[in-house]
Amino acid sequence: MGKAFGAVAGVGAVASLVAMKKTWDPLPSVKAAGFTTLDMTIYPEGELITEKWRGKPIFVLKKTAAMIAKQTESQKARDIVVGDSHFMIAIGLCTHLGCIPAYIPADESFLCACHGGMFNWAGEVTKVPPPRAFDIPPFKIEGTSLVLGEVGPEFQAMKDSGITL
Amino acid sequence: MAHFTKATSVKDWLNQRLAIEKVEKVMASEYWIPKNINFLWAMGMVLAITFALLLVSGIFLLMYYQPDVKDAFYSVNFTIMRDVDYGWLWRHVHGVAASVVFLIIYIHMFTGIYYGSYKKGREMIWVSGMLLFVTFSAEAFSGYMLPWGQMSYWAGMVITNIFSLGGLHLDGLVEWIRGDYVPAQAFLTRFFMLHVLLLPLAIMGLIGLHFAALRIPHVNNQDGEEVDFDAEAKKYLAGDKAGSKVIRFANDFMSKDLMVVGFFLIFFFYLVFFQYGFALDPVNFDPADGLKTPAHIYPEWYFLWSYEILRPFSVNIGLLAFGFAQVIFVLLPWLDRSPNAVPASRRGAFSVWFWLLLIDMIVLTAMGKLPPEGMFSTIGLVAAVAFILLWVALPFITMNEKKV
Ligand code: HEM
Ligand code: FES
Numbered sequence: 250m251g252k253a254f255g256a257v258a259g260v261g262a263v264a265s266l267v268a269m270k271k272t273w274d275p276l277p278s279v280k281a282a283g284f285t286t287l288d289m290t291i292y293p294e295g296e297l298i299t300e301k302w303r304g305k306p307i308f309v310l311k312k313t314a315a316m317i318a319k320q321t322e323s324q325k326a327r328d329i330v331v332g333d334s335h336f337m338i339a340i341g342l343c344t345h346l347g348c349i350p351a352y353i354p355a356d357e358s359f360l361c362a363c364h365g366g367m368f369n370w371a372g373e374v375t376k377v378p379p380p381r382a383f384d385i386p387p388f389k390i391e392g393t394s395l396v397l398g399e400v401g402p403e404f405q406a407m408k409d410s411g412i413t414l
Numbered sequence: 415m416a417h418f419t420k421a422t423s424v425k426d427w428l429n430q431r432l433a434i435e436k437v438e439k440v441m442a443s444e445y446w447i448p449k450n451i452n453f454l455w456a457m458g459m460v461l462a463i464t465f466a467l468l469l470v471s472g473i474f475l476l477m478y479y480q481p482d483v484k485d486a487f488y489s490v491n492f493t494i495m496r497d498v499d500y501g502w503l504w505r506h507v508h509g510v511a512a513s514v515v516f517l518i519i520y521i522h523m524f525t526g527i528y529y530g531s532y533k534k535g536r537e538m539i540w541v542s543g544m545l546l547f548v549t550f551s552a553e554a555f556s557g558y559m560l561p562w563g564q565m566s567y568w569a570g571m572v573i574t575n576i577f578s579l580g581g582l583h584l585d586g587l588v589e590w591i592r593g594d595y596v597p598a599q600a601f602l603t604r605f606f607m608l609h610v611l612l613l614p615l616a617i618m619g620l621i622g623l624h625f626a627a628l629r630i631p632h633v634n635n636q637d638g639e640e641v642d643f644d645a646e647a648k649k650y651l652a653g654d655k656a657g658s659k660v661i662r663f664a665n666d667f668m669s670k671d672l673m674v675v676g677f678f679l680i681f682f683f684y685l686v687f688f689q690y691g692f693a694l695d696p697v698n699f700d701p702a703d704g705l706k707t708p709a710h711i712y713p714e715w716y717f718l719w720s721y722e723i724l725r726p727f728s729v730n731i732g733l734l735a736f737g738f739a740q741v742i743f744v745l746l747p748w749l750d751r752s753p754n755a756v757p758a759s760r761r762g763a764f765s766v767w768f769w770l771l772l773i774d775m776i777v778l779t780a781m782g783k784l785p786p787e788g789m790f791s792t793i794g795l796v797a798a799v800a801f802i803l804l805w806v807a808l809p810f811i812t813m814n815e816k817k818v
Contacts, residue, residue, distance in 0.1 A: 270590075273604070279594050299705060304596035306705045345729055346572040349707040363572060363711045364725045365786035380580060380729040414583065 284398040286391075289331040297352040299341055302386055302397045306341035306349055308372075316357070316370060324371040326412050327382065329403065332393050339372045339383030385413040440629075442664035446643050446650075448635040449661055455633060456674035457522040462621065463675050464515045464682075469614065471508040474501075479560065481606040483599050486562035487701040506686045509693035512554055514682060516716035519547060527746070528768060530755035531634040537747040538627035544744040546620045549613055554714065556609035562602060563698035564708050570597040570605075572711065576736070580729040596704055638756035710785055718782030719775045723802075725786055726795035735798060742805050749808045752815035760818055763811045767804060774800050 285302045292298055292311040300307040312328075312335040320328065329336045343350050343361040350359035350368060358375065359368040367376035372383040389401030400408075407413050421427035428434050478498055480489040494501035523543070526532055532540035555573060559566045574591050578584045593600025632643055641659055650658035661667050685693075697708045713721050724736040742749075754761055758768040774797050781794035 273590055273593060275589055275593050275595075276600065279598075279600070301705060304594065304598060304704055347575040348568065348572060348711060349705070351707075351709075362707065362709050362785070365791065377728040378725070378732055 284396060287395045287397065288393065289334065289336070289395055290393050292334075292336075295354070297354075300397075302340075305386075307386060307397065308337065308339045308341040308352075308383070310337040310352075310370065311335070312337060312370075320371070324373065326407070326410070327371055327373075327385065329385075329388070329390075329395075331390055331395060337370065337372050338385065338388065338395070340386050341383070343379055344374075344381050344384060345379040382413075442668075443662050444647065445629070445663035446647050446660040447633060447663050447667040448639075448641050448659055450635040450637060450639070450659065451633065452636060453674050454521070454525040456671045457518055457525060459671040460518050460675055460678050461515065461522060463679070464511050464518060465617070465621070467507060467511045467682075468515065471504045471511065472610070472614075474504040475508055476610060481560070481603050483562060483602055483702070486560060486602060490561040491699065503686075506690040506693075510682065510685045510690055512557060513693040513714065513716070514685065515550065516554070516714075518678075519550065520716070523547070523743070524772060527771075528758045529634050529636065530638055530750075530757070530761075532747045533750065533755040534640075535631040536627075536634065539624065539631070540747055541744060542620055542624040542627050546617065546624060547743075548740075549616050549620060551717070553609065553613040553617065554716070556605040556613060558714070559597075559602060559605045560609060561698055562702045563695075564700040564702060564706075565695050565698040565711070567597055567702035567704065568707055568711050569713060570601065574601075576724075576733065580733045597702075634755070636757065638754070712783055715779065715783070718780075719778035719801075722778040722782035722794050723798045725782070726791055726798055735802060738802060738805075749805065750812045751809050752812040754815060754818050756818055761815060764815060767808060767811055770800075771804050774804065 283303055285300065285307075287300060287309070292309055294311045295313040295316075296311070298309045300309055317335050327337070329338050341349050343363065343366055345361065345364055345366050348361050348363035350361040350366065352359050357370040361367070361379065364378050365376065366374065366379040368379070368383060369375050372385075374380075374382055385404070385407060386397050387400045388404050389396045389399040390403060404413075418430055421430065425434070475494060478489060478493050478501065480486055480493075490505070494505055496502075526540065526543070555569070559570050570592075574588050574597070577591055578588045589595060592598070593604060632641070635641065643660065646658050646660045650660060650662075655661075695714075700708075712718065720736060720739045723739045724732045726732070727735055750764075752761065752764065758765040777793065777797045778801065781790050781797060784790040786794070
């Protein structure tokens with residue numbers, strides 16, 4: 250008797266928990282609103298421009314000739330080439346806890362005010378606590394435009410080699 | 415069925431149905447309180463009163479607040495602050511009380527630690543108290559989201575990101591908590607629900623548990639003396655009020671409690687009318703902007719010490735240290751291995767431990783407010799490591815304590 254009661258109550262409890270969990274999930278409308286197209290010909294060299302995708306800031310930095318010349322192997326792997334321009338494109342949220350780091354053009358680096366993390370112009374960490382370089386949003390190159398939210402072969406390659414999450 | 419007789423008075427009528435005389439004895443006139451205590455024992459009552467102030471001011475704010483990302487900021491900063499008559503009063507009372515309640519909680523906690531009031535049958539008081547601390551923290555955080563200013567948004571972003579648990583990358587969990595990729599409408603409405611319904615309900619239940627846990631062991635006293643409450647109560651009831659070590663909770667002890675509450679309220683309303691600024695962060699007077707982080711993010715003062723434990727380390731170690739700091743206080747009754755439940759001043763090494771912990775937490779609080787650069791980073795790191803070492807050392811320090 251006790252067991253039967255327990256079983257019925259248990260099923261009910263699990264079912265309610267599932268319903269409660271699902272109610273807290275992001276709504277379909279939130280999930281669907283997800284693509285942004287950027288015209289990559291308009292960006293000035295060496296200046297950080299912030300775009301918006303899924304409510305998040307997206308950093309776009311068109312690299313200067315000097316930056317391209319001094320790129321290391323690991324920096325080259327994060328480089329996004331559209332036409333003959335080179336870009337640093339990343340989700341502009343600190344990989345530590347999500348503040349927006351500020352770009353300091355004089356140092357060509359980013360400083361996160363929240364817990365003091367730092368990144369260089371290529372998006373790599375130069376001072377902890379951030380655990381990894383800036384995340385790169387899913388992108389697809391279409392001529393001289395870039396579609397954020399869609400997975401193109403260049404992004405897939407970066408993901409496979411573990412350059413971004 | 416029980417036997418009921420024709421009532422001789424309203425009191426008798428109620429007494430037959432609700433046993434009000436018995437309840438009154440158990441909760442008030444024969445709830446015995448030791449005489450040998452000081453004003454620090456009134457902090458519990460001060461907390462109860464402050465919670466009442468939060469509840470009442472909250473109800474009035476709720477009548478004009480709009481939990482909508484487009485309107486929330488204006489409903490607070492324009493409607494409530496400027497249009498509603500005395501709206502500013504409720505907001506100042508609510509903000510100041512939310513800040514001061516933590517000051518009193520910390521005093522209350524450290525009083526408990528100093529006098530050993532978490533031992534010898536008082537463990538459940540301690541545990542329920544720590545649960546109150548955790549729920550109060552969640553209540554304060556969820557309330558901080560509601561004005562939807564810059565600090566609300568970015569505190570919401572940073573704190574919910576903690577749930578990705580660093581190297582575990584639980585981004586799905588973070589998105590589930592928010593109901594979106596970033597804090598947005600779903601986030602605001604659910605934290606609104608938590609702040610005005612679920613968490614206050616939990617707090618009221620926990621206050622009930624906290625009081626119930628205190629009823630059987632009774633409150634401790636300044637010397638950690640084990641009072642024989644039955645014997646002392648007999649003495650008192652036999653007429654030897656001066657010789658007995660106890661007095662009635664109501665009205666006798668309560669009148670003392672309320673005197674301290676009176677002084678507290680004078681101080682409290684002084685803050686509300688003349689010094690409310692400390693409870694309202696200037697950065698939060700800018701509306702939330704997901705594309706701009708304020709130059710310097712810090713939590714309210716009462717979270718600074720644990721925030722500073724998170725900050726100086728790399729992400730995973732920082733989270734472990736932070737998690738440690740959140741739960742370790744609950745385990746105090748078991749980490750303290752000494753049988754002595756007496757004031758810290760008579761416990762040798764433990765006394766040193768007590769003052770070091772207090773000073774360390776003050777240093778952490780100060781460093782948490784300063785920008786994480788140079789010297790401050792270093793002091794913060796040392797204080798964070800010291801906090802962990804102090805707790806690791808506690809069982810060893812107290813194991814060898816002499817029985818007093
Ligand atoms: C809003 C939150 C709280 C309320 C309303 C509250 C209320 C009270 C009251 C009325 C008392 C009896 C009077 C006194 O000794 O001060 C008490 C005792 C106590 N509380 Fe709390 N409390 C709260 C939070 C806490 C917290 C966070 C802790 C720490 C973990 C705590 C630990 C204790 C202990 C150890 C005692 C026993 C003191 C003794 O026996 O001498 N309480 N509380
Ligand atoms: S969020 Fe950038 S360092 Fe913590």
